[in-house]
Amino acid sequence: MTHTTITAAARIPVRPRYLAGSEGSGETAFALLTGPRWHKRQDEWGNHHAFGDQGRLHIGLIPGYCEMVEPVGLWHIEARPECGAPAAWRAAMSEHAPPEIIAAFTTALAADAEVGGDRPAYLSNTDHPDTVWRLLTEAGWRVSVSGYGFRALAPDLLAEVTHTPPRPGPASEQTREEAWQVEIRAGDDGEALWWAEFHSATPAHLIAAFTTDLASPEPLWRTESTLPPWVRRLTNGT
Numbered sequence: 001m002t003h004t005t006i007t008a009a010a011r012i013p014v015r016p017r018y019l020a021g022s023e024g025s026g027e028t029a030f031a032l033l034t035g036p037r038w039h040k041r042q043d044e045w046g047n048h049h050a051f052g053d054q055g056r057l058h059i060g061l062i063p064g065y066c067e068m069v070e071p072v073g074l075w076h077i078e079a080r081p082e083c084g085a086p087a088a089w090r091a092a093m094s095e096h097a098p099p100e101i102i103a104a105f106t107t108a109l110a111a112d113a114e115v116g117g118d119r120p121a122y123l124s125n126t127d128h129p130d131t132v133w134r135l136l137t138e139a140g141w142r143v144s145v146s147g148y149g150f151r152a153l154a155p156d157l158l159a160e161v162t163h164t165p166p167r168p169g170p171a172s173e174q175t176r177e178e179a180w181q182v183e184i185r186a187g188d189d190g191e192a193l194w195w196a197e198f199h200s201a202t203p204a205h206l207i208a209a210f211t212t213d214l215a216s217p218e219p220l221w222r223t224e225s226t227l228p229p230w231v232r233r234l235t236n237g238t
Helices: 099-115 130-138 204-214 229-236
Strands: 011-014 038-042 048-052 057-061 075-079 089-093 142-146 149-153 159-163 180-185 192-198 220-223
Touching (some): 048 099, 057 099, 075 099, 099 204, 130 142, 130 159, 130 204, 192 204
Antiparallel strands (some): 038 048, 048 057, 057 075, 075 089, 089 192, 142 149, 180 192
């Protein structure tokens, strides 16, 4: 990370971008969810929702209570074969996940919805996970086999992507449904700065959109006051 002298109000480039955290607004992730396929609303608890493709898609920014989602994570994304049906897959991201990286996922999701059809691409998990690993390898990440799945580590060892696919056998021996895990660690103490997880049925091309933006060399711009404390110390070179 580049060390610079900054003022509290200055906007500074944060590299790698996954250390930037969130400025508190999720508008970036909702920005391209426009047109007749999408309906946005704010509920009585102050949560923000976008419903797309005739109710088959739901993207929620949930800082308060909401009976629609489990009480895990700040961001919730779901896809269903039809409105009101059980979710085919779910994704969740924690509070400090950069909305610009989430936007890469929602933009790819919106592109699938725009094409439409009875079986849109966001419900067709026909992509191979190798797509994700190839893109991360090209970005300089180290990919290896880990247990029953795969693991990719960023060059600075602060970001990790893992995939543990479901295995044959009794349900009690199955891996968790959130087969894709992304974790950004806050330095040597191992504390997570933020995390994201994706159900095993999430199409790999959507995971690839997320991880490609995660590994992008382009910075995210933040003011010092919005940076996580330990990232702020790195930025100041102290």
